[in-house]
Amino acid sequence: MTPIxxxxxDWFTAKGWSIHPHQQDMFDRAQDPATLLIAPTGGGKTMAGFLPTLAELADRPRDGLHTIYVSPLKALAADIRRNLRGPADEIGLPIRIEDRTGDTSATQKKRQRVDPPHILLTTPESLALLTSYEDAPRMFTGVQxxxxxxxxxxxxSKRGDQLMLALARLQSLCPDLRRVGLSATVEDPAAIARFLARHPDPCQxxxxxxxxxxDIxxxxxxxxxxxxxxxxxxxxPTxxxxxxxxxxxxxxxxxxxxxxxxxxxLWLANDDALPIGIHHGSLDRQQRERVEAAMVRGDLRAIVCTGSLDLGIDWGDVDLVIQIGAPKNVKRLVQRIGRANHRYNAPSKALLVPANRFEVVECVAALEAAKAHDLDGEPRGPGPxxxxxxxxxxxxxxxxxxxDALFAxxxxxxxxxxxxxxxxxxxLTFCATGGYAxxxxxxxxxxxxxxxxxWQLRDPRAAQRIRMNLGTIQDTDTLKVRLKRNRGGKPLGEVEEAFAASLTPGDTFLIGGQIVRYEGLREMVVEVSRRADRKPKIATFSGTKFATSTQLSDRILRMFAQPDWPQLPSHTAEWLALQRDMSRLPHRDRLLIESFPNDGREHLCVYGFAGRNAQQTLGLLLTKRMEETGLAPLGFVATDYATLIWGLDAVTDPRPLFQxxxxxxxxxxWLAGNAVMxxxxxxxxxxxxxxxxxxxGQRKSGRQATFSSDILYDTLLKYDPEHLLMQITREEAMRGLVDFGRIEDMLARIGDRIDLIRLDRVSPLAAPLFLEVGKIPVKGAAEERLLAEESERLLRAAGLAAS
Amino acid sequence: MNKVTFSFADQTLFALASGALWWPDKCLLCVSDLHLGKSERLARRGGPTLPPYDSQDTLTRLAADIARTGAETVICLGDSFDDLDASVAIGAAEKQNIITLQAGRRWIWIEGNHDPGPIDLGGAHLSEYMLGPLTFRHIAQHGARAEVSGHFHPKARLRAGNRSITRPAFLVDDTRLILPAYGTYTGGLHSSAPALNGLMGERALAILTGPQPQIIPMPR
Structure with missing residues (x-):
């Protein structure tokens, strides 16, 4: 083993720093084929990763690419370049450190392929793209x-699967390649290690x-x-x-x-005009960069943000993290809290803010889980x-x-x-011929x-098309939002195409913290004007709603089993006690179903605790079954813990519904014709x-020559339902938005222990469901009826009569 | 039969749920923009290999409409083939389907911009066709009267309740009728797009296709 x-x-000593034990460990294991480091933010993780590279380049200076660094964020690559430059210069290493991302200029990219730097900082997509060039073997010669x-x-995510396939290619080009993974706290480090290492190499x-x-x-x-x-x-106010x-x-x-x-x-209540910014993935890049820069300078007192700030860019002196809404997932909560206080050895400080009464229970459960280091996660299954x-x-x-070689x-x-x-x-057949029957x-x-x-491309020009469509990040169909009548139009951000389609001139919505008025659509850009005098409609973004994790749901159910709840605020404890008194509290090994009339309709509330997506699927399946048996369901709404169905007739025997x-x-x-599919x-x-x-060419949209991918789906369903892509779609939907696995788990757990309780009015636990948004009418006849009614109304309004 | 009945140039016409036009007095069925052979053409040009069932699907739907109406004359209103090569390259099964459909009835291919020349299939090949008061041609002409055309693949959007519903649509005013695209792999152009908005008169109507066709003032 060589010493550092x-x-x-000397450089460490000059800085007054000492080498952390895990940095030394990483250095000692530098010759291992794969190593995974789990360290909190601010623990000198990056240095632990790069120390062996710096040492090798100090001992044996050489030309060519030595180390590739991959991060999920472009900004992180640029950040690391700056943070690495200083030490390299101070240590006196004449090495080139460059980043290569979607933002890198074409000239720079070209030069990097001919004359690569010692250290290249990049993203999974840019790396995969590099492996697609014919000259990849030359560029990657000697990578260590x-x-x-x-x-x-x-x-x-699929970005990770893509990266691991790119690494496999890289490893074929450079057999001596050693891999290092840097990770935040996770529930199953061994799974990440298996993900990282070349199979079947060991990974320490x-x-x-x-x-x-x-301190949460x-x-x-x-x-x-x-x-x-x-x-x-x-x-x-608080x-x-x-x-x-x-x-x-x-x-x-x-x-x-x-x-x-x-x-x-927050802005309306901000009487002291504290500098507060907003940051999320639908905002325009310039806007986001401005907020990021202000943050680094320390000009902002607070940033309202989403998962777009989850990853490890160093934002300087964050001393408090506030999580609004139940965290849904303990691991994410712990990782977010790690964003505060980057000084090692000082506790991070975090506050949880439940958005509603049920979330009080969920927040307390998450808090207890975080204290017990009981992290959650679902195994991801094989690569898609x-x-x-x-x-x-x-x-x-x-x-x-x-x-054969590619398979290996x-x-x-x-x-x-x-x-x-x-x-x-x-x-392979799919790629070659389409794989159709x-x-x-x-x-x-x-x-x-x-x-x-x-195997080779029939048409060599196809290589360019493949490169242009590389990547696994799905931009859902979004439209840019710009201010109208402002020369060039200031870009504000993006909204979903479906949301834009629902707007009529005069509607208002929020974007980037401003209320804007929809003026019209021009060349696939949503034009808006500033407007501060009306209550906004709300922009719907594509950001997924995470379902509450299985582990967290279990914790909540365990909490329900307690005789009383000293850990809950009194208003919430009283609410649960009232539920127990009037009906029952849901139990982990039983399925509680309440049936009650309300406002002239019959209601059925199913407490499955299977997470939002599964409860939604359950609602669709149950209403379908109810329609078949003549129970005339009218609609339903789902949350992470329950599904509420309303209809004309009361359910007296739920058992047949749950076979x-x-x-x-x-x-x-149902899946066959479903929008989720x-x-x-x-x-x-x-x-x-x-x-x-x-x-x-230009993006596809609004042109008569292009047609919706839904048509391809319908066509395959009709003529080739077992096609590879249909199989993939089913697998993906089952573990994603349909989440049928959790319904199966629940059914297996409860067996025939289904308790139907008939009440004369709505129960305390069911009451909040009536206020939920996102109510879903039972489909099918509904849409045609709506269409007929609206058509008639419009014709009458226009003074036109249909013959 | 799910349809909307309307009057155009003093003729009673039916807009069928499928997007076909039925003229009962002349026992005539008209469909536009079949784009047969589209998947083959995309692959031929180095594009993706889409599910190759579009021609089969389009012809199956056309056969159903012909059987249901008992049409004596069928007009394909242009862009019947995605390009002239596609008219040669479509499969033997599809060709046989077409020949079967043509048997015992009059069949008219109107030329479109995608298929501007004669094709090697039976039936009359015309650049336009007049019958009674109506003129059938692929692309609407300015100043035309009693004209039935296709080309634009019109679709219309309606907001009902909280949802926005978009369907391929017939557009009709006092002087012209534009048919939706009938082919399986076809997209659409909103009735509010300048090309259509400028073409259609003030009192234009849109007939949305779908399980239960609906007539509405044309969305602008």
């Missing part, structure tokens, strides 16, 4: 190390001292949280007080829409095949390949270690097999290369 070179230890930062975040896990436990509490407010909603407007008492506060929200509303309300298809195309763009390479990637040859072959493209195959058995087989059959039929299909078809986002 004296030049480097790859550092994957924020690997816990990447491991949860190094745990840094996690530092003292964070509930925010104590004068006012009681409301019965429903996610705005937490009641907490504004939150403002907290901002004043701290240097810099990060205020996290679960959704962009909630962040917008909260920011708007749509990403695999994209990488087969990327491999083809780089040059001809042998199927791809199964060395952690997420694809269990990929079967049959699955791989199906993906009807063999229509023999003449126009995308990939062709040469006489020597190698697992019948629900599963219903799922198959179509959305999932579009994402997977885009990743797998069937739908091209970029065709070199």
């Amino acid at each position: 070179p004296a030049r480097i230890t 190390r790859i550092i994957v930062d924020e690997i816990h975040a990447l491991a949860e 896990i190094i745990q840094a001292d996690p530092g003292p436990d964070p 509490r509930m925010l104590e407010t004068q006012e009681m949280p409301p019965w429903s909603g996610g705005g937490a407007a009641y907490s504004i 939150v403002l007080k907290q901002i004043k008492q701290h240097k810099t506060t990060l205020i996290f929200h679960n959704t962009r829409a909630q962040a917008e509303i909260f920011f708007h309300n 095949r749509d990403v695999l298809c994209q990488h087969i195309l990327i491999a083809a763009a780089a040059g001809p390949f042998q199927a 390479e791809m199964t060395a990637a952690g997420p694809y270690a269990r990929l079967t040859r049959a699955e791989f072959d199906a993906c 009807l063999r229509a493209y023999d003449r126009w195959q995308r990939l062709q097999q040469r006489p020597d058995g190698q 697992p087989d019948a629900l599963r059959d219903g799922l198959e039929i 179509k959305r999932t299909f579009r994402a997977s078809a885009t990743i797998a290369g069937l739908i091209e986002r970029n065709t070199g």
Whole structure:
């Protein structure tokens, strides 16, 4: 084992720093094929990752690429470049450190391929793109190390799967490549280690001292949280007080829409004009960069934000994190709290603000879980095949390949270690011919097999198209929002196309904390004017609503089993006691169903505690079953813990509704025509290369030549339902938005222990559900009826009569 | 049969749920913009290999409309093929389907911008066709009267309740009728787009296709 070179230890000493034990550990293990470091933010994690690189370059100066650093954020790559430059110069290492992201200029990118720097800082997409060039072997000659930062975040997404496939390719080019992963605290480090390492290489896990436990509490407010909603407007005065008492506060929200509303309300109450900014993924890049810069300068006292600030950029002196709304997931809460106070060894400080009465229970449960270090997470399952298809195309763009060699390479990637040859072959066939039951493209195959058995692109120009459509990030169809009549129009951000379609001139909505008035749509840009005099409609953003994790739901159910609740504020404890008195509290091993009349309609409330997505699916399946049995359901609404269904007739025997087989059959039929499936299909078809986002011309939209991907889905469903992409779509939907797995788990857990309680009025626990937004009318006949009514009204209003 | 009945140039016409036009007096069925062979053409040009079932699907729906109406004359109003090569390249099964559909009835191919020349299939090939008061052509002409055309793939959007519903649509005013695209792989142009908004008169109506066709003032 070689010691750390004296030049480097001297530099540490000169700075008055000592080398942390985990930094030394990482250095000692520098020759291992793979190492995973778990360390809190501010623990010198980046230095731990780069120390072996600096040492090797100090001992043996050389040309060419030595280390590649990959992070999920472009900004992080730039940040690390700046933070690494100083030490390298001070230690006296004449090395080149450059970043390469979507923001890098074309000239710079070209030069990097010819003459790469010693250290290249990049993103998963840019790295995958580099491996798609024919000259990739030359550029990557001699690469020694790859550092994957924020690997816990990447491991949860297809971006991570893409990165691991790119690493597999890189490893084929540079057999000596050593891998390092840097991660925040996670529930299952071994899973991340398997994800990172070349299969079946071992991967040592190094745990840094996690530092003292964070100081997390509930925010104590004068006012009681409301019965429903996610705005937490009641907490504004207390939150403002907290901002004043701290240097810099990060205020996290679960959704962009909630962040917008909260920011708007905060601003209205901000009598001292404290500098407060807003930051989320739908805001214009310039706007976000301005807020980030102000933050780094220390000009802001608070930032209202969403997950877009979750990752590890150093924002300076944050001394308080406030989480608005129940965190849904303990691990995310702990990681967010880690954003405060980057001084190692000082506890981070955080406050939880429940947005409604039920979330009080959820926040207390999350708090107890965080204190017990009981983190949650769902195993992710094997790597998705749509990403695999994209990488087969990327491999083809780089040059001809042998199927056997590519299969061996791809199964060395952690997420694809269990990929079967049959699955791989199906993906290869899809890439080559489309893989349809009807063999229509023999003449126009995308990939062709040469006489020597190698696969190659039929049309070499296709390589460019593949590169242009590389990546797994789905931009849902969003439209830019600009101020009208302002020369050039100041960009404000983006809204979903579906939301824009629902606007009529004069409607108002919130974006970037301002109320704007919709003026019209011009060349696929939403034009707005400033307007501060009306209550806004709310912009709907694509930010996913996370479902409450299984572990957190279990904790809540365990809490319900307590005889009383000393840990809860009295208003909430009294509410639960009233529920127990009037009906029952839900129990983990039973399914509580309440039936009661309200406002002339019959209601059924099903407390499944399966998370928002699964409860929504349950609502769709149950109403379908009820329609079949003549119970005339009219609609339903779902939250993380319950589904409330209303209709004309009371349910007297719920058991037949909950037959697992019948629900599963219903799922198959319902899934077929479902919007969730179509959305999932579009994402997977885009990743797998069937739908091209970029065709070199302008974006697809509003042109009669392009047609909706829904048509492709409908066509496959009708003529080729077992097609690879339909299989992928079903898999994705089952574990994603449909979340049927959690319904199955619940059904297995409760068995036949279903308690139907008939009440003469709404129960305390069901009451908040009546205030929930997002009520879903039972579909089918409903839409045609709406259409007929509205058509008639319009015709009458226009004085036109249909013959 | 789900349809909307309307009057145009003193003729009673039916807008069918499928997007086809039925003229009962002449026992005539008219469909526009079939774009047969679209998936094949995209693949041929190096694009993605889309599910190759579009031509089959379009023809199956057309066969159903012909069977339901018992049409004696069928007019395909242009862009019947995605390009002239597609008219050659569509599969043998699709060609056979077309021949079967043509048997025992009059069949007129109107030229479109995608298929401007004669094609190697039976039926009359015309640039436009007049019958009674009506003129059938692919692209609407300025100043035309009693004109039935296609080309634009019109669609219309309606807000009902909290949702926005978009459907392919017939557009009709005093002088012209524009058919929605009938082909499976076709998109649409909103009736509010300048090209359509400028073309249609003030009192234009839109007929939304779908399970239960609906007539509304044309959304601008």
